[in-house]
Amino acid sequence: MSLPQLDFWFDFGSTYSYPASQRIQALAAEQHVYVRFRPFMLGAIFKAQGWNTSPFNLYPAKGAYMWRDLQRVCDELGLALVRPDPFPQNSLIAARVAVAVSEESWAGDYCAQVFREEFAHGRQIADPAVIRSVLDHFSSDADGILERAQSPEIKEQLRSETEMAAKLGLFGAPSFVTEDFEVFWGNDRLESALAWTHRAEKIRTR
Amino acid sequence: MSLPQLDFWFDFGSTYSYPASQRIQALAAEQHVYVRFRPFMLGAIFKAQGWNTSPFNLYPAKGAYMWRDLQRVCDELGLALVRPDPFPQNSLIAARVAVAVSEESWAGDYCAQVFREEFAHGRQIADPAVIRSVLDHFSSDADGILERAQSPEIKEQLRSETEMAAKLGLFGAPSFVTEDFEVFWGNDRLESALAWTHRAEKIRTR
Numbered sequence: 001m002s003l004p005q006l007d008f009w010f011d012f013g014s015t016y017s018y019p020a021s022q023r024i025q026a027l028a029a030e031q032h033v034y035v036r037f038r039p040f041m042l043g044a045i046f047k048a049q050g051w052n053t054s055p056f057n058l059y060p061a062k063g064a065y066m067w068r069d070l071q072r073v074c075d076e077l078g079l080a081l082v083r084p085d086p087f088p089q090n091s092l093i094a095a096r097v098a099v100a101v102s103e104e105s106w107a108g109d110y111c112a113q114v115f116r117e118e119f120a121h122g123r124q125i126a127d128p129a130v131i132r133s134v135l136d137h138f139s140s141d142a143d144g145i146l147e148r149a150q151s152p153e154i155k156e157q158l159r160s161e162t163e164m165a166a167k168l169g170l171f172g173a174p175s176f177v178t179e180d181f182e183v184f185w186g187n188d189r190l191e192s193a194l195a196w197t198h199r200a201e202k203i204r205t206r
Numbered sequence: 207m208s209l210p211q212l213d214f215w216f217d218f219g220s221t222y223s224y225p226a227s228q229r230i231q232a233l234a235a236e237q238h239v240y241v242r243f244r245p246f247m248l249g250a251i252f253k254a255q256g257w258n259t260s261p262f263n264l265y266p267a268k269g270a271y272m273w274r275d276l277q278r279v280c281d282e283l284g285l286a287l288v289r290p291d292p293f294p295q296n297s298l299i300a301a302r303v304a305v306a307v308s309e310e311s312w313a314g315d316y317c318a319q320v321f322r323e324e325f326a327h328g329r330q331i332a333d334p335a336v337i338r339s340v341l342d343h344f345s346s347d348a349d350g351i352l353e354r355a356q357s358p359e360i361k362e363q364l365r366s367e368t369e370m371a372a373k374l375g376l377f378g379a380p381s382f383v384t385e386d387f388e389v390f391w392g393n394d395r396l397e398s399a400l401a402w403t404h405r406a407e408k409i410r411t412r
Contacts, residue, residue: 049265059255061377065389072388072398171267182278185271188394192278 003034004197007177009165010111011042012095013088014173015056015066016187018081018119019073021112021174024190033197037102037111039095040165041158042173043088048166054088073187082122089118090126096149097131099158106138113137209240210403213383215371216317217248218301219294220379221262221272222393224287224325225279227318227380230396239403243308243317245301246371247364248379249294254372260294279393288328295324296332302355303337305364312344319343 008024010017021037028035046054056063067083074081094114101107113134117123123130128146135142148154168177176184176193184193214230216223227243234241252260262269273289280287300320307313319340323329329336334352341348354360374383382390382399390399 059377061375064375065377065391068389069391169267169270171265171271183271183274185275186394188392 003032005034005036005179006193006197007036007038009038009040009168009170009175009177010173011040011088012091012098012111012114012118012125013054013084014042015070015119016073017174018115019070019077019079020187020190021115022077022079023187025108025112027190027194031194031198033194035108037098037108038161038165039091039098039111039158040162040170040173041092041095043091044162045166045171049171057087080120082119084118084122089124092126093128093131093146093149094125096154096158097135097145099161100145100149100154101135101138104138110134110138209238211240211242211385212399212403213242213244215244215246215374215376215381215383216379217246217294218297218304218317218320218324218331219260219290220248221276221325222279223380224321225276225283225285226393226396227321228283228285229393231314231318233396233400237400237404239400241314243304243314244367244371245297245304245317245364246368246376246379247298247301249297250368251372251377255377263293286326288325290324290328295330298332299334299337299352299355300331302360302364303341303351305367306351306355306360307341307344310344316340316344 006028008020010021024035046052051058054063056066071081098107098111098114101110104110114125114131117130117134118125125131132142132146135145139145165175168175168181169183170177170185172185174185174187174190176190178184178193178196182193182196184190184196212234214226216227230241252258257264260269262272277287304313304317304320307316310316320331320337323336323340324331331337338348338352341351345351371381374381374387375389376383376391378391380391380393380396382396384390384399384402388399388402390396390402
């Protein structure tokens, strides 16, 4: 019997996607849930709402709260936190690479490591050299992967993932989507989403 | 020694303030925390951001998610949920009355009951008759309270609470604020806020 599945939709520039990315693999393994890392371009969805940057930049009170809250969340998890500059980072290359390696066993580890480079070490994830250094941990062909990530096929695949995110009604990240299309938004709803996968599983195998 | 205190900032029209209002008194009592119910006019804060209604109305994807998520949250707590119509309800009279009775021992119970009238029974909380019927549970002078709630002093007090909310950086409801001014936003952060009050207490009494 196959494991229940949870889709983890995120943007590499998204702040609360950082703690989610560091928690999800261990939690899902404990609960026998299979996680798919599905990057999308949240900026495209924001743009469709008339926003040209993160709402955390557009609404200063909300932004100030988010940075303080994120610090508390990271403190509690023992995660380092550096505020990316500029914020948000351009996540396009990181996301295309994630799409290009999505069939690899280490796809989730790659994503988690990119988040750490950005939010724990303050590195520029828009810089291909930073992405290459992450890929070097997992593959002997980082340059080949980076090249493939810029191919028309991968570009189109990421666009299509972003359209799918919009169709699912996603408006922020992280969002967790179960096999029966229940959506849970926010790092603090990860546990609820994982619990729901087992409920979905029960219904499916009835 | 006095109990640590947590301020529960809410708007009677706010959806996630409903489950928070039903949970907070029992949770706080368990944890020996004193809760102050502090209604404010969230609409005034939205207006300052350029919004003329709830963001859940302005951003349909976010609104659709919220109603679904609120249903899940209420189901888990065993709370009935009816979608108020119109949404959001005009919360001005309910809030003025809450300010007028804020020194009463039953102030929190009044607020919790108003939320149930609105979100469990679908009643119009902008209707003074609905508020009067709630007051009747707690006082033999409902009419006198309603009259006092419309006095210049109470109107000014509610305006001043709303200004205080803005100064605290509040941008949504429910928000929980500890004595050392830590802000926690959202029903799902109530537990974190309560835990923080004890941390604040330790620091204060060191």
